[in-house]
Amino acid sequence: MTTYTDRELISELKAGSHHATVAIYRQYFPVIAAYVQQHGGHTADAEDVFQETMLVLVQKIQSPDFTLTASLKTYLYAIARNHWSKRLRDNRLLLPGEAALPEETGTPDFFPEQPAATQVQSWLERITVNCKRILKALFFYQQPMARLAAKMGWKNKHTADNQKYKCLQQLRKAAASPR
Structure with missing residues (x-):
């Protein structure tokens, strides 16, 4: 398995490389999946969160003033954590005895x-x-x-x-x- 630096991954991703997407998935999905599962989610939830995270990353790197100020792992983890937290807040269910x-x-x-x-x-x-x-x-x-x-x-x-x-x-x- 080839390893890439964060800078190389970002550059390849900007160019639309499928290999960069696969490399990011292999390197960082397990970390995000572990976080989601430790906080009440399932593998399918982790896949959704990872996909949303990748969409944000791809959108952000297209900006000419994008600068990665942390490691790619930290950046992706923060985005995923925010997405999962929002989903948990949005998915609060109305249970018997709870407020409307x-x-x-x-x-x-x-x-x-x-x-x-x-x-x-x-x-x-x-x-x-x-x-x-x-x-x-x-x-x-x-x-x-x-x-x-x-x-x-x-x-x-x-x-x-x-x-x-x-x-x-x-x-x-x-x-x-x-x-």
């Missing part, structure tokens, strides 16, 4: 006169039909993710997790915006 979504996310309560069930129902009315089905199956009917994935025809858990994430994002936007 607007209080959780720090947004004002737009419907203070409505009971929590009515609030949730009004938010559900503002998301797509597909997301409504997914969220109801997961949270109201407590359907396991594997069963839902099979029922929806998703090919793996990663796809199911992505769908759940997108639907939760829709619900958060509905909860944060007044009617």
Whole structure:
């Protein structure tokens, strides 16, 4: 296996080299995967975070004033850590007995006169039909993710997790915006 310096990897990546991408993956994915898994994630989550990290890196290195002021490992780790932390914050789930979504996310309560069930129902009315089905199956009917994935025809858990994430994002936007 050929080893590259950080400067060489950045230069090759700027040029669009597939070899640089493979080298970065081989060198740094295990570190990022370990971090994500130590903080409640799975391998699929680590792959997502690594992909997002690479997108940020590729975007940043295209800037003419980009200067790597730390090692590439440190730079990638920081980006990945920030992405994973954001995902954990964004994915906080509404569990029985917890506060309603607007209080959780720090947004004002737009419907203070409505009971929590009515609030949730009004938010559900503002998301797509597909997301409504997914969220109801997961949270109201407590359907396991594997069963839902099979029922929806998703090919793996990663796809199911992505769908759940997108639907939760829709619900958060509905909860944060007044009617």
